[in-house]
Amino acid sequence: MEKPLSIAAIKELLTTISDSTDERLLAIRNDSRKGAASAYKAWENKLKKQQSILDKQAEMLQIERYFWEQGTQYIAGIDEVGRGPLAGPVVAAAVVLPKDFDVLGINDSKQLSSAKREVLFEQIQEAALAIGIGVKDHHIIDNVNIYEATKLAMIEAIQQLPIQPEQLLIDAMHLPVSIPQESFIKGDAKSLSIAAASIIAKVTRDRMMADYDDLYPGYGFAKNAGYGTKVHLEGLERQGACQIHRKTFAPVKNVLK
Structure with a gap:
């Protein structure tokens, strides 16, 4: 009788299998050892997660x-x-993807960790x-309102594209441009x-705010990106407004008064 694979060997083998119909899985499924069952379950969960990511990608490419x-x-x-922040710029990004784009895991930037966004x-x-x-x-922002x-930031992002887009897909905004838009x-x-544009804009702005934190310490810009957190509001009360605060936004306006 053929000796069964060690649990370590089963785990190694499973890293080479990506198809649930692979015949090599039969022996692993029939293996009565807890370690084999655990390894198979972990592989199955990983496969389901990968399929879920692929399904999400296909869904988000329908438009x-x-x-x-x-x-x-x-x-x-x-x-x-x-x-929404009380300080710093508004940043927009325009992104043109190729038809064979295969970067997985993209989602609304707010749903991703900082490390994943990077x-x-x-x-x-x-x-x-x-x-x-x-x-x-x-x-x-203070001169024309947020x-x-x-809108101006989005228009600038379009103008900065090295190729001319034929269609715009915009998050909850209508722009005064001649290019067809949805x-x-x-x-x-x-x-x-x-979603790709949201990641580019978010990381770009977060890096800018981290640099501003060095210039204007005491508000926590590197961590709060200028949003009105407790640390930021306490810094505002203690130090007053700095150069990059939005003076027309209520908490800042109140401090200036």
Whole structure:
């Protein structure tokens, strides 16, 4: 009778199998040892997780695929980060993905950890056909209001693209541009291009706010990105407003009074 594989060997073998119909799985399924059953269960869960990621990717590419099938080649997803903070700029990104884009795990940037966003940021940078960034600082936000500043940042992001998009997919905004556009509520959860743009914008702005934390310590910008956390509000009360605070936003305005 053939000696069964060791548990370590079974775990090693399972790393080479990605198909649930693989005949080598039969012996592992029939193995009565707890270690074998545990290894198989872990492999099965990993396979389900991977399939779930692939299904999510396919679901989030439905909008892009519709336009690709109509003959539209360059589709730009657009999103912004930084409408709510009390300090710093609003940052927008425009991202054009290729049809064979295969970076997995992309989702609304708010649903991802900082470490995961950093990894995806680099992968998107490498795989995207084009990326544009738009930044509007606290001066512009105070002058025209945050809503209009967001539009300006998005328009700048489109203008910074090295290729001209034929279709825009925008997260909850309509822009005064001549390029055909579609707006989606919670677009970063529905379109892969918009989700990719949300990651690019988020990481870009977080890095900027970390740099500002060095220039203006005491507000916790590196951790709160300018949002009104307890640490930030305490710093605002203790030190007053700094150069990058939005002076038209209520907590800052109150301190200035």
